[in-house]
Amino acid sequence: MFSIPIRRIIVLMLIAFISFSFSAQKSRPSATVKFLIGKVQIQSSGKTAWRTARMRQRVFSGDRIKTFLNSRIELSMPDGSVIKVNENTVFDVKEIKTKSSDNEDRMSFTLWAGDIWAKFKKVISTRQVREIESPSAVVAIRGTELELNVDQNQTTTVRVYEGRVAVRSKTVPGEVLVGSNQQSVVEKGKPPTPPKPTSKTQGEEEPEQPATTGTNLILQLNVAKYQYTDPAILAAGIPVQGRTIPGATVTANGVPLSVRPDGRFEGRLPVSEGLNEFRFVAQKDDQKKAKTLRVLVNTKPPQIRLSKPIVAGFYNRRDYSLSGAVFDPTPRDRVKVFINDELVTEVPGSGSFNRTIILNEGKNIIKVRAVDLSKNQTEVADRLFLDTVKPILTITEPAQKTYVRFEPPRPPSGNYSFSREKFTQTVRGLIIDPKPSSGIKRITLNGKEIRPNADGTFEVEIVLKRGKLGKPSETRLSFVVEDMAGNITRDNSHLIIIR
Known part of the structure; x- marks a missing residue:
């Protein structure tokens, strides 16, 4: 006898528990x-x-x-x-x-x-x-x-x-x-x-460290540049030249370099993508002098990945949201992201960007450019066309909003049927797509496609039927005009009546 109230209590308790759980989660x-x-x-x-x-x-x-x-x-x-x-x-x-x-x-x-x-x-x-x-x-x-x-x-x-x-x-x-x-x-x-x-991402040469003893030991480096973007450098190595005193030895990261009798030395040092650090040491007897050289090898341009690809085409919204990320394969590189030559963000190696662009009516060029410290760059660009204005439809025939045609019935006969009696009606009009025009995509009248002339005019014949038992019939003209940007004009205002 208490089964129904108990069930209700259980249901209410479950609802309360679920509501409490949802509220707690929120x-x-x-x-x-x-x-x-x-x-x-x-x-x-x-x-x-x-x-x-x-x-x-x-x-x-x-x-x-x-x-x-x-x-x-x-x-x-x-x-x-x-x-x-x-x-x-x-x-x-x-x-x-x-x-x-x-x-x-x-x-x-x-x-x-x-x-x-x-x-x-x-x-x-x-x-x-x-x-x-x-x-x-x-x-x-x-x-x-x-x-x-x-x-x-x-x-x-x-x-x-x-x-x-x-x-x-x-x-x-x-x-x-x-x-x-x-x-x-x-x-x-x-x-x-x-x-x-912080580890520098630009190449550089540190000041000389003084000799451990004496003052006549020298170590001079002649480096053409501190940044390289040519991939061939990864196989060939970077060229280095310098000078020390005659009779001294020179090493780079512990590897001996060839020193001429006059103290001049040169060679090539292997490098990898990113920041390379070399410690040069000149030594003679109990004298030693050291110098550090940093060289940035940056041969790979940053990559751009868009959350939504820029698709060339026609649009009818002024705000265009553009987001994505940049990835730079070079260790410790930094990347600047520009959208239409405006700096949006600067990221350490990889990062995201987001920007809402207000399009202008007509042609727009959207350009995303990523530039790293060595001026390697990647660009993604395309053209968008903004058209926010709907096509204009003018119906010239029949000109009246409600057009009544009087069609006397045929003389009666044994095989005559009002419902089978058909009439043709010419419908004429003009389509204007205001500038800047994206072009007309489709025109339909009562679900059937119309092909307009080059000047926008059109002429089409439709079939009308008499009402059953001789009663008046009504045919509404339903137009749909759509341009390439998706702006749609609808017109259901014209009615043709057969009496």
Whole structure:
């Protein structure tokens, strides 16, 4: 006898539980996918399955992100901080807590492998915690623009572009403060290296170090240039020349160079893509002098990948959203992205861009250009045509909105039927596609296509029928005119009546 009320109570409890669960999920602090390109997967906390990441997807504490080749994802944090996860990276959102939901302000992450770039809002209280861990290091952040890289040996490189971070090893004592334009390296099981200037991406020659003893030992380098973009240099090596005192020996990264009796030396040094560093040492007896040479080999232009390809064609919306990412295969390179010659962003090696372009009526050229430090560049461009004006339709015959034709019936006969009686009606008109014109794509009258003349005029005959039992019949003229940009004009205002 109590079965029905009990069932109702159970249903109400289930509804309340589901509503509470949904509300709790909605109020949980999370990151949001701000940008996405390529193949990116997310493994939710406590799950084993990987799911494809989606734009505007929420990412919660305990979720893991995995990016593949030529892929990238950007996360927007609750406080407005941004983390960009580059290709071939495994990254955990370890913890996100906010004051409003947890009475804490804490964000922590783990970079297992790969490369990330992050820009955190300034930390103004000791109660605010921003931390990134790796297999070998812990980085405490105080409002910073930085880059982290974990290589196959689990060595962590921390580069700070703006602000300051504290870096320590996970296993041995020792902590260093890394400031703007500095870097520190943490090998597994070792303390972090002292901060030093960020590895330069431009080639350069460091000043001479003084001789260990004496003052007559010299070491001069004559280098034609510090940057190379010709791929042939990878096979041939870079040419170096210099001078020391007669009788001295010269080595480059420990490899002896041929020195003439007058002290002049020359040779070629093997290089690889990216920044190459050579330590030259001149030595004679107990005298030694050293000099460092940095040469940038940058033979590969940056790559541009658009989220949505620029498709040449006709458009009827003024705002054109353009987003994508650039990838530079040269280590430590930086890339500037221009859209229609306007600088949009500058990224370290790889990064994303987004810009809404306001099109002009008529022809538009959209050009995306990526330029690296060595002026290697890649360009993607196409033409778009904006047409926001609908075609103009004028019906000249019949001119009246309601046109009545009087058609006397035939004399009665045994085989006569009103419903079989047909009439033809000529319909004439003019189509104008205002300039700038994308051109007429189609014209239909009552579902049948019309082919207009070159000047836009058209003439077509339609079939009319008399109503049953001699009653008046009505035929409405239904026009649809569409241009190449998708602007559509509809006209159902004309009616033909047969009496």
